[in-house]
Amino acid sequence: MAGDRIVAIGNERDVLRLRDPRTRVVNLRGRSVLPGFTDAHTHPISGGLRHVECDLDRFDTAEDHLAAVAAYAAANPDREWIVGDGWSMETFPGGIPRREALDAVVPDRPVFLTNRDGHGAWVNSRALELAGVTAGTPDPPLGRIERDPDGTPVGMLQEAAQELVTRLIPPHDAATLERAIVDAQAELHALGITGWQDANVGPRELAAYRTVAGRGALTARVVLALGSASLDAYGGVDGMVAARDAVAAAARESSLGARGSARLTASAVKFFVDGVLENRTGALLEPYLDAAGRPTGGTGILNFEPERLRRLAIELDARGFQLHYHAIGDRAVREALDAIEVARRANGPRDARHHIAHIQVIHPDDLPRFRALDAVANAQPLWAVHEAQMDELTIPILGPERTTWQYPFGSLLRAGARLAFGSDWTVSTADPFPQIEVAVRRIWPGNREAEPFLPDERITLDEALRAATVGSAFVNRQDEAGWLGVGRLADLVVLDRELGAPDAGPISETKVVGTMVGGELVFEAAALEV
């Protein structure tokens, strides 16, 4: 390769003819090269902040969680707030931990701990007291305060109820956000990721990305999805347009070339259409079931009036934005497809690349609409397995029929949909290989003897690799990345084995030994042998 491009692909003799004294020759000795991965839905700043906040991602038991909180509080005596994330719902009965447990380890300072999926938070009594949340506090719109039978808050805030407390937490300063981006980038490059879409960015995070890019320190190709929850903070749709155009202007004017702001665009807007199923905030077409399998009155929470969602889709699409939807339940998926449909009708079809992420439950009638509307299915394949959260929390409240509508990647491909992969890091691992293994096997890599989850929805290794590379690069408008070809961008990853070979071992154990973006080595596990 030369500059940021691949200049030749072929046998050793032909390629070596192009060598000049500055050419570095690397013999991969049977290891393989793939296009770099693009992560079409991720939260790298949360990942980077794990180095400064209380990281609960590694723990399985309530005792271990509490010990980690106690240790963090002791190690950070000057922090007014103990903030962290990464705990998982299956650790606690019904997915709901209690404030008393936290009070026992941190009685004097407020504690706010987001769970792994970000849709709920565990807080202690001090946090509730500072926020003025009592038995008399009503549930806010689109949120729920978990309570004892007498109305007393138990210390778990679902969805928008988290904001009762988060508005009190001092925001991270710019330097911390910038460091989080750089730390996350190093972590992602080491996993073979050469580009991503940040799935929810407010003005402060956008400013941090701009600073990092302006310093020439952004090596990944990044698309920012401006969070619709920050619409007012941006100054409405006009403010979002101005923010996007300012990033584009900085990229054009950058004297830093390809390593400058050119790697950054702010061309998407993200909507949380609904919540998640496990806490019954995902929006369904038909009610959730109770423990006896009978329909409850609840169909979850739709975060937008459908009319507003459609109006915003028309307006943002007309202004050239890509729409990026979080949609978990079949009602949310349908609302997102409807919004894309009305935008196309109002503004005419264009190369918009709107995408719907998560797509946990898709009503079969909606499967062909992805292709018909040119909407990309942005899948998080790692979640398509039998594990505790699925088997104990989700399947019982969906019932047998809707259970089979989950994560229908095979059906989407058969219906002609375009498929992209995103990790939703830090909700789950950013490593592409466990995701690819699950897409192919539908079995959790930590329990390989388990039953596959809906085996008809398995896809081939080739289809999974395409979703994770060219499929996600398409979402990010990186049409010259995501596949190997002469004249294409030299965004590459070197693996420690040849995927798909008979002796390759489990896909999820694949390791990256080198990552290159635009011809520049951005990660090297050990010096690649010459």
Ligand SMILES: [Zn+2]
């Ligand atoms: Zn997400």
